[in-house]
Amino acid sequence: xxxxxxxxxxxxxxVSVSIPRFRRVKEQTYWQAVLAKLLRDKLTLxxxxxxxxxxxxxxxxxxxxxxxxxxxxxxTNLTRRNAPPTWAEVAWPxxxxxxxxxxxxxxxxxxxxxxxxxFSASLTGLRDCLAAPRGTCHWMGTDQxxxxxxxxxxxxxxISMRIGLYVASISMTLGVVLGLISGYYAATFIDDIINAxxxxxxxxxxxxLLIILSRIFQPGPEGLSFLIGVFGWMGxxxxxxxxxxxxxxxxxxxxxxxxxxxxxxxxxxxxxxxxSSIVIVVGVFNxxxxxxxxxxxxxxxxxxxxxxxxxxxxxxxxxGNFTDAPWLVLxxxxxxxxxxxxxxxxxDGLRDALDPWVK
Amino acid sequence: MRQALTRYIIRRxxxxxxLVWIATLIGFTIYQLAPGGPLQFLDDDPxxxxxxxxxxxxxxxxxxPILVQYLAWLTGEDWFTILPGGAAWQSGQxxxxxxxxxxxxxxxxFGRSFYFKGSxxxxxxxxxxxxxxxxxxxxxxxxxxxxxxxxIYAALHRGKLPDHIIRVTTVLVNTVPExxxxxxxxxxxxxxxxxxxxxxxxxIGDGSLPDRLHHLALPAVVSAISGWISISRxxxxxxxxxxxxxxxxxxxxxxxxxxxVIWRHVLRNAILPxxxxxxxxxxxxxxxxxxFELVFSWPGMGRLAVIAINSRDYPVxxxxxxxxxxxxxxxxxxxxxxxSFVDPRVKYEL
Numbered sequence: 001x002x003x004x005x006x007x008x009x010x011x012x013x014x015v016s017v018s019i020p021r022f023r024r025v026k027e028q029t030y031w032q033a034v035l036a037k038l039l040r041d042k043l044t045l046x047x048x049x050x051x052x053x054x055x056x057x058x059x060x061x062x063x064x065x066x067x068x069x070x071x072x073x074x075x076t077n078l079t080r081r082n083a084p085p086t087w088a089e090v091a092w093p094x095x096x097x098x099x100x101x102x103x104x105x106x107x108x109x110x111x112x113x114x115x116x117x118x119f120s121a122s123l124t125g126l127r128d129c130l131a132a133p134r135g136t137c138h139w140m141g142t143d144q145x146x147x148x149x150x151x152x153x154x155x156x157x158x159i160s161m162r163i164g165l166y167v168a169s170i171s172m173t174l175g176v177v178l179g180l181i182s183g184y185y186a187a188t189f190i191d192d193i194i195n196a197x198x199x200x201x202x203x204x205x206x207x208x209l210l211i212i213l214s215r216i217f218q219p220g221p222e223g224l225s226f227l228i229g230v231f232g233w234m235g236x237x238x239x240x241x242x243x244x245x246x247x248x249x250x251x252x253x254x255x256x257x258x259x260x261x262x263x264x265x266x267x268x269x270x271x272x273x274x275x276s277s278i279v280i281v282v283g284v285f286n287x288x289x290x291x292x293x294x295x296x297x298x299x300x301x302x303x304x305x306x307x308x309x310x311x312x313x314x315x316x317x318x319x320g321n322f323t324d325a326p327w328l329v330l331x332x333x334x335x336x337x338x339x340x341x342x343x344x345x346x347x348d349g350l351r352d353a354l355d356p357w358v359k
Numbered sequence: 360m361r362q363a364l365t366r367y368i369i370r371r372x373x374x375x376x377x378l379v380w381i382a383t384l385i386g387f388t389i390y391q392l393a394p395g396g397p398l399q400f401l402d403d404d405p406x407x408x409x410x411x412x413x414x415x416x417x418x419x420x421x422x423x424p425i426l427v428q429y430l431a432w433l434t435g436e437d438w439f440t441i442l443p444g445g446a447a448w449q450s451g452q453x454x455x456x457x458x459x460x461x462x463x464x465x466x467x468x469f470g471r472s473f474y475f476k477g478s479x480x481x482x483x484x485x486x487x488x489x490x491x492x493x494x495x496x497x498x499x500x501x502x503x504x505x506x507x508x509x510x511i512y513a514a515l516h517r518g519k520l521p522d523h524i525i526r527v528t529t530v531l532v533n534t535v536p537e538x539x540x541x542x543x544x545x546x547x548x549x550x551x552x553x554x555x556x557x558x559x560x561x562x563i564g565d566g567s568l569p570d571r572l573h574h575l576a577l578p579a580v581v582s583a584i585s586g587w588i589s590i591s592r593x594x595x596x597x598x599x600x601x602x603x604x605x606x607x608x609x610x611x612x613x614x615x616x617x618x619x620v621i622w623r624h625v626l627r628n629a630i631l632p633x634x635x636x637x638x639x640x641x642x643x644x645x646x647x648x649x650x651f652e653l654v655f656s657w658p659g660m661g662r663l664a665v666i667a668i669n670s671r672d673y674p675v676x677x678x679x680x681x682x683x684x685x686x687x688x689x690x691x692x693x694x695x696x697x698x699s700f701v702d703p704r705v706k707y708e709l
């Protein structure tokens with residue numbers, strides 16, 4: 001590693017006072033070192049860029065669907081239900097013909113020569129679509145009620161990402177606070193109670209509980225996030241508890257207890273900063289997990305209900321006809337994939353970056 | 360030693376029973392929290408009167424204190440008469456006709472379904488358990504059969520191409536919902552290529568073994584993905600951990616061939632934590648069954664849950680919740696006991 005920020009920089013700086021020929025090493029705080037390491041990590045930078053694109057797309061969804069696409073996400077058009085993407089209108093029947101040739105005898109009878117026609121038709125379609133005035137081209141087809149899938153997917157990002165953030169903040173708050181408390185009070189009554197709750201929640205199938213609760217209360221995005229978050233803090237809490245075991249025996253905790261610091265001060269001023277890197281990384285992964293969980297619940301029909309689009313409930317519309325309209329499955333899934341992949345890579349990069357002095 | 364083990368098993372068993380009781384409590388509380396209550400359907404009837412509410416409440420015993428209702432739900436109400444003044448605790452229909460007394464979930468009476476008119480909830484669930492278990496068991500077998508070798512392989516070739524491939528696959532599979540992968544494969548393999556059926560457990564009228572396996576293949580493989588990944592991750596981590604131990608160095612130093620070092624010394628110690636991982640995987644299969652069974656039209660408990668949820672069939676929902684919690688808790692208990700047999704070093708503390 002080219003270490004401009006070697007841990008011994010203090011010592012070197014001290015030496016440089018007496019021997020002026022030494023090059024002065026710039027001092028770096030922990031967070032500066034983290035940032036420097038992050039900026040050197042190309043994959044993480046790409047992931048941050050990807051996530052930024054997804055966020056901007058969903059934040060500006062209103063403008064994009066209005067000014068660029070020309071479709072409202074909730075306007076239905078019953079004459080164009082389950083229509084393929086406009087650029088693939090010619091290519092789609094050829095593709096269907098191709099699949100029929102395959103069905104005759106497994107993969108052996110496929111007429112691969114049809115793909116030439118599929119490609120050229122799609123290319124012409126794409127060219128026409130780019131030139132077409134707005135409001136005439138469905139880039140990702142239409143759903144079972146004739147709504148434009150792309151503009152719904154853009155709006156759906158608002159809901160899905162919002163839920164991801166909410167769930168992560170709820171479950172992280174609960175997990176960190178309860179983890180800190182049970183770690184600090186390990187092997188006492190408080191710790192036993194928290195462990196009992198974790199064990200109970202850990203041994204019942206939570207998805208059953210979640211779908212019953214969300215069917216009964218029919219929550220909006222905030223309520224749904226609360227439900228998912230309240231049942232998702234156990235892993236974080238266990239992790240933090242384990243980490244604290246080693247920290248609470250350190251001298252500086254003892255010192256701070258000796259000068260009479262309150263428990264909350266010890267927990268949040270002295271212990272929490274020492275587990276902050278783990279908290280950040282787990283929190284980032286939690287956002288991705290929550291987006292996937294929301295998609296599952298909405299796909300089951302108990303999460304976010306239509307007409308409000310979310311990536312999960314868009315796929316619910318494909319339940320009966322997914323072979324005739326695969327874009328209903330593909331489009332939202334692709335959005336989920338790009339978003340969660342970016343988040344995962346960011347989390348992975350952060351895990352490395354938050355240990356800036358480790359090679 | 361043996362005594363300690365027996366005591367441990369008894370304590371874990373009692374603890375699990377307590378957890379089951381907590382689960383019934385959670386289930387009943389949720390049922391009570393439902394806005395509107397069981398008589399909400401009367402709101403749709405313009406000719407209803409307040410007297411109708413009272414009559415039906417008395418008939419179904421909804422006017423009783425909540426604790427009595429819980430007791431009736433849990434243990435049944437037919438024996439209430441042996442208590443002094445207990446007859447007043449019975450619901451109206453029970454007092455009129457002893458046949459219609461609730462017998463309580465302890466005796467597996469979860470009431471009758473709203474949606475499947477008049478069917479006993481327990482019958483609906485019991486006839487679907489085999490399908491769910493078949494799917495869950497085959498995915499468990501697949502995920503173990505794939506996960507352990509791939510984890511070992513990744514650990515032995517750390518930092519090389521196979522390890523990277525396994526890691527990238529892990530990330531990719533982790534970033535999309537597994538049921539979405541199933542849906543895509545179903546569209547391509549089932550819809551376009553007709554290599555696998557589009558759903559169900561067997562072709563109607565053909566329950567032969569090859570036909571059943573044909574239907575089982577895709578759902579089992581897809582629902583095994585998450586288990587496979589977590590098993591291979593645990594396996595890789597534990598292998599690397601054990602490979603750093605002193606006794607492995609000793610084994611190599613005394614000139615043992617590498618494959619014997621791996622088989623005799625590394626694998627044996629690395630495989631233990633995998634057993635603890637099993638309990639989590641068991642729950643994943645039980646919970647995941649809902650989504651996978653919806654995607655693959657698999658006629659199991661999860662599919663029943665979706666039907667019950669969409670038709671607001673509360674008795675079936677409660678029954679499914681309590682029974683699946685029971686199965687989950689028993690699964691975890693079984694794994695714990697298994698672990699204490701496999702690893703004699705385990706501490707018998709709670």
